Amino acid sequence: MKEAFDAGALERGYAFLDDCPEQFLPELITLPVGTLAERVRGLRAWRDALLEGRLPPDGTWPPPGIAAPARRTVELLSFLRFCKGQPELVDAFLRDVLASFTRHTLVVRAEVVARLRELEQLERQRLEAQEAQAAKRERRARKSRQPDELTLARLRQQAEREVAQRPVKEDADLLAGWEERTRIWAALADVFGDLGALMGRGWDLSIGVLKHTGWTDLVRLRELVEQLPQLTEVVRSLGRLHASDAEETIAETLFVPMRRLEEERREVWTRRVPAETRGIERSGELARMLPVEAVNLGHPKLRYLWHARRAERALLTYRVEGLEIERTLVERDSEEAVERSSPRPKRGPIITIMDTSGSMHGLPEQVGKALVLEALRTAHAEKRRCFLYTYSGPGQVLEFELSLTEGGLGRLLAFLGQFFGGGSDVSAVTARVLQRLDANDWKRADVLFVSDGEWPVPDGLPRRVEQAREKGTRFHGVQIGNRGRTGLHALCAPVHVFQDWAAVGGG
Template identity: 25%
Template sequence: MLGIDALDIAVLLADAEMIEVALQDLMGRSQLLPLVEENKSVRGMVKSQLKRWKSKVAAKVDNIPHTKEIKQELALYQEVIHWSETEFIAQIDTLLEQLQSCSEFYPDAKKILLSTNAKLNPMLPHYFCQQWYNSIVSNVRRIQESQLEVEKQKELEQLRKRLENIKQMEQLSPDEDTGTIAGRMWDMTNISLSKSDWSVMKDQADFLNKHPKLKDIAEQLGRMANQNDLNEPPSYSEGIRFEEENSQQATDDIVGIHENDDLNKLLPNELLFLTYPELEVVFYKHLIDKRLMNYQMEGKAHSSKKVTAMEPIPAKAENDTGPFIICVDASGSMRGFPEQCVKAIAFALMQIALAEDRDCYVVLFSTDYITYQLTKQDGLREASDFLSYTFHGGTDLEPAISEAIKQMQGERYQHADLVILSDFIAPKQSKNMIQQVEALKQKNNRFHAISLSKYGNPELMNIFDHVWSYTPSLGQKLVKQK
């Protein structure tokens, strides 16, 4: 064979050092971004993100599609390296013509062949193929490095976008720690939001600050959702008990000398056999016979044994809270101040859901309904869309509750807290609806109502576990009714 086998050249893996250099370059650049310099928690998030990027980009660079010319050159090289020296010399001129159309190696190949008596040199075929191989490798590497640079710029832009969004969220929640915001929102910040999107959310944050009792409602709901209503008996787990025993494998103390073959515990005088060639064979014979003088070691070793431990496991973890389902009345009767109130409360509940790593599902209803999921990856855009929606139409509560019930019956929204924000100027719900609500209550789902009008239908309130009334016309006084 005239050269190195090139079967794997077409799928040359990116050099680990090349990827590592790119990672370190990105980390160095990211450290210069203001929020990363200021906050240790954000630095940690950026570091984790870049480590994930390293794995993804390695696979992407490895699988860069080759051009038609590279594929043609690889096939030609694979053919040539299996020629004999005689075949190579006979076909070298034809080979040179073929290289002219597909290979960057052509100028160097021509220079090699034009050197004095090149064709008479018996090493020409091997030298030529070696230089050709190096050219192919260099070309593929250059393509990989170019693609890697493109991926670096993309990732740096993504980091800037995430950090800018986190900075904007920090302005919406100035009391929150920036690191906490980054931790729970990192995946949600990988989107582009316009100034109007942020302006809409900023308006709700300002409205909440001006009406703290609205925030009180949301915080009370959050605390209720953290309460554990389950009274299941505790279960018990197995624990581990550690016991000590003497072992010669442990090396705590020297307790004597004995014959063995352990070179790590060899007495120094045994090495004297190796200083004289005629005695060296004695050393190796003692080694084979395990008769070398060794230090005898002893210490304490630990063994583990499973035992039944009476350690109760809580029936439900303290922070094992379910998701929020928020039904917002978007009918025309809610326009004005009530509309601002319900949007602000929904925004506050979304922030609580983010803080507690809970899902937050919104049903916006009037004569029909629209759904939003505010804590998924593009939840910030969903929140902006929801907060920008203009209320109109009539009030039809049943489809919204039916959608909420449907979600509660699924796996993702089990043990949910349903919150309905409305003026409740609507007819009483059907017996079938009431029965479904009662059945879900038995499965640890909770139903809350926040009424924005003193003219709401009192019969509607009977299905709820907790009801709040917030009536601005009465001095914006918060009254918890039950």
């Protein structure tokens, strides 16, 4: 009596597929390295290790001869530190790693075949020489001799061993695809420190932005800041006179109208919810595949038919339906008693005014750009907004917000690549700054004014600045060069005078 077909055994046999990330399943099924179970375990080991910022241990799938080029490429790129805790980045990189495994599998197989042919040819020559000597000694006709199966197996093992012992180079395609990104991330890390927030918003930054000539200025200015710790101290002093976080607050209870988002649920009869089986249909879903289709996967020839039918989404599968809970958010009006306390004073945004007139060209320009860079780094570290104004002659005022986003970095690079020249119209830029200070988001801003101060003070301007200062705005000035009391002193207090020209290579 034949045993009954056990459908549960088939399901248990493919239970290991649950450990495979769904997006990698098509690549793993067709990958010509190892069994499907070995591929799933190996991919999981690679993904988990990369998310921890390391490579999987030696001996992990695939074999060393196939995995070595990708491993060597990762080591050359110094790539692992950027993978830690970045699943999107790791998944994108793993797709290229799987492609590397496929390429080198074909390369290794071709090298083994070529070396095996050489060894077989040498073996045939040896056998022919032996047969010639035996025929001459025994005075008989020569017979044809071919290597037997054991000899061929030994030669194949020798060919595989020799190919595995050859020196391994990095994967050129994998290196070319990730070398520039990694180099730029390393430069970013040297300038801005932790890249986690930036990469989380999109690790594949625009190549056009990253090739901007301002990147070299960025790294050079960061080195300049390290030589001039007083620049860092100036920027860090912004907002220090605000009230302390340790001050007590006054709490009050009040009723306020509120609009809440509440979740509503309703049942919807939907296809493909695995609740009830409603028949059979053709699809490419492995989870709903009939056992009669799974049997073909184990046949040495019918498995090719199974792969073709899966690619055409023509496998026989169960058609399932069920109830799905549909969730929607609905706004509802309500009143609620809330406890409100007067907020502790916090550091506001940073507004930087940069003098780009002709008198700032040269070394003062480098110091000014370094100050802008340090202001952005400080704002990013303290979660403050940062706005930049540049000005020179009449009508030549530019304004843009700086941030560690793709667009913000592009604006920063455009500023760093700018050359200073022209006149100096301080009235227009100050009017724009005072207008921005009237906006709610910028009332508590700290203003950093960078200039050499070689301009006259327009009438009425100090009074307008004083009115803004009475509302809580602080105007810090950085005077590039010791020229005594200048127009900058009439607008800013305190004024930091920079004259350490030896640190920037000046006389």
